[in-house]
Amino acid sequence: MLSRTAASLYWMGRYMERAENLARILEVGYRMNQMPEWESGGPRNEWRSTVIAASAEAGLIEKHGEASLDSAISYICLDEENPSSIMSCLKSARTNGRAVRTALTVDAWDFLNHTWLEFNGHWRKSLNRDNLLNFLDWVKIRATLFHGAIRGGMLRDEAFAFVNLGLHVERADNTARILDVKYHVLLPQGESLGGSVDYYQWATILRSVSALGSYHWLYRDSIKPWLVAELLILREEMPRSLVYTLGRVVRYLDMIAESHGKRHNCHRLAGSLYSQLGYAQIEEVFQGGLHEYLTEFLARTNALGDEIARNYHFV
Numbered sequence: 001m002l003s004r005t006a007a008s009l010y011w012m013g014r015y016m017e018r019a020e021n022l023a024r025i026l027e028v029g030y031r032m033n034q035m036p037e038w039e040s041g042g043p044r045n046e047w048r049s050t051v052i053a054a055s056a057e058a059g060l061i062e063k064h065g066e067a068s069l070d071s072a073i074s075y076i077c078l079d080e081e082n083p084s085s086i087m088s089c090l091k092s093a094r095t096n097g098r099a100v101r102t103a104l105t106v107d108a109w110d111f112l113n114h115t116w117l118e119f120n121g122h123w124r125k126s127l128n129r130d131n132l133l134n135f136l137d138w139v140k141i142r143a144t145l146f147h148g149a150i151r152g153g154m155l156r157d158e159a160f161a162f163v164n165l166g167l168h169v170e171r172a173d174n175t176a177r178i179l180d181v182k183y184h185v186l187l188p189q190g191e192s193l194g195g196s197v198d199y200y201q202w203a204t205i206l207r208s209v210s211a212l213g214s215y216h217w218l219y220r221d222s223i224k225p226w227l228v229a230e231l232l233i234l235r236e237e238m239p240r241s242l243v244y245t246l247g248r249v250v251r252y253l254d255m256i257a258e259s260h261g262k263r264h265n266c267h268r269l270a271g272s273l274y275s276q277l278g279y280a281q282i283e284e285v286f287q288g289g290l291h292e293y294l295t296e297f298l299a300r301t302n303a304l305g306d307e308i309a310r311n312y313h314f315v
Helices: 004-034 049-052 058-066 069-077 087-101 105-128 132-153 157-183 195-206 212-219 225-233 242-260 265-279 282-288 290-311
Strands: none
Touching: 004 049, 004 069, 004 087, 004 157, 049 058, 058 265, 058 282, 069 087, 069 132, 069 212, 069 265, 087 195, 105 132, 105 195, 132 157, 157 195, 157 225, 157 242, 157 290, 195 212, 195 290, 212 225, 225 242, 225 282, 242 265, 242 290, 265 290, 282 290
C-alpha cells in the first residue's frame, strides 16, 4: 500500500473519532455548567475546563477572550481556522475518505459524505446554544454509523487496519482527556469530595463515554472516583478504556506488520504502553496522582502517534 493511501485511511479514522470525542467533551462541559452554584445561586462556568480538555484553550482565548458557551460553540464546533474543530474534523475526514474511496465500502463513503453535506448545509448555519445538545447527539450518531459501516463491511486487510489504528490512537487520547476534565473542574466552596456535586460530576464523566450503565453493572456500587478511573483506564471490558484501546492499537499494528513483513519502533512503543497498563493497579495511579498519570499517558500517546507517522512515512 502506498504511504499516502495509508495516511489518508489513518487520518480519516482519527478525524471521525476526534469529531465524536469533541462532541462528548462539550457535552460534559455543558451538563456540568448547568449545575447551580450552591452559595451564590448563579450559574457555574466550567467552560475553561472543557476547552482545556479539548486542547483548545490557547486558540480560543486568543480569538474570543474568554471561555464560555458561545465561544466554545464558535471555536470548537464551527471555526474553520481551528484545525481540530468539529467542522474541520468532518471536512478533513471527508477529504481523506474521498482520496481512498476505492478502499472503502459504498456505505462507509456514503455516511462520510452525507455527514459533511448535512453539517455544511444545515448545522453550520443553524447551530446555537439552544440546539447544541441535539447537534452533539447528531455528531455522535453519525460517527457511530460510519464506524459501524467500517467494521461491518470492510475486508480485514491493510486498509481496515490503518483506519482502525487511527481510530483507536485517537480514542485513547480522548478518553484520557475526558477523564482529566474532572481535575480542572473545581467543587463549589464548602462542597466536599464524595458529596452530591462531586457525585454528579463523576456521573457526567461516565455518561459522556456511554459508561454509566456499564459502571453499575460491573461494580454494583455507588459512584466512587477510584472505580470510575479504574473502569476508564484499566478494565479490558470497557471499549473506551485506555487499556482496551491500546490493546486494539497493538492488534492493528501487528496486522500491518504481518502485511509488510517488518516491525518498527512504533510497535515497541505501543507494546510497552499496553503492557504497563495491563499490570497497573488503580491504587498506584491515585497514589502518584490521577492528573499526573493522565498527563504522562497523553504525552506517550502523542509520541506514539508521531512515531507511527514517521515509521509509515505519513509526514
